[in-house]
Amino acid sequence: MSQSQQKSSHNEDLKIYLKAYEILENGQLKSIDEVPTNILLVENVDNFKENTFWLKIKNLWILVGKVxxxxxxxxxxxxxxxxxxxxxxxxxxxxxxxxxxxxxxxxKKTKVKEEDFISINILGKVVRIQDRV
Known part of the structure; x- marks a missing residue:
């Protein structure tokens, strides 16, 4: 096995724990246990421990990166x-x-004035969506 293959294989096994939240029926966020996450999913995000998190919406898990x-x-x-x-x-x-x-x-496409777009409470951009973690 070449050195680059070993490094890639090693990264695939590395897990970090990210914050996680669940959206309740009333729309509120509830903090839940941190989720083990493959480092390959977030390694390109600066300070990924603080700038990425999991969000559980019903039966979907969404990895979100802050903007x-x-x-x-x-x-x-x-x-x-x-x-x-x-x-x-x-x-x-x-x-x-x-x-x-x-x-x-x-x-469906829609046009929005830039000032209206800026006023939206953007939580982040979706990095990944999956049905389990």
Whole structure:
């Protein structure tokens, strides 16, 4: 086995524990036990222990990276909370003073004024979605 293969194999086995939260039926966040996470999922995030976390929504687990330090780029899925409701949208692009968003599946697009987009309570960008951890 080459040295790079050994290093890659070693990284796949490294686990870190990230904070985790569950969204309750009433929309509130409840802190739950930290979740062991493969370091490969978060190694490119600065200070990943503080800037990434798991969010459990019903039967899905969503790994979220805080914005900033992460930057929102085209086709990223963004997690937000507005008026007590949680939601996700896909960031399509920014044109002049308008931001184009779509639903997560990319079927419906909408244009939003940049100042309205900035006022949304963005919790972070979705790094990964899975059905178990």
């Amino acid at each position: 900033p330090p992460l930057r929102i780029e085209p086709m990223d899925i963004i997690l937000f909370k507005e008026k007590g409701k949680w939601g996700m949208f896909r960031f399509v692009e920014k044109k002049e003073k308008t931001v184009i968003l779509s639903d997560v599946k990319g079927h």
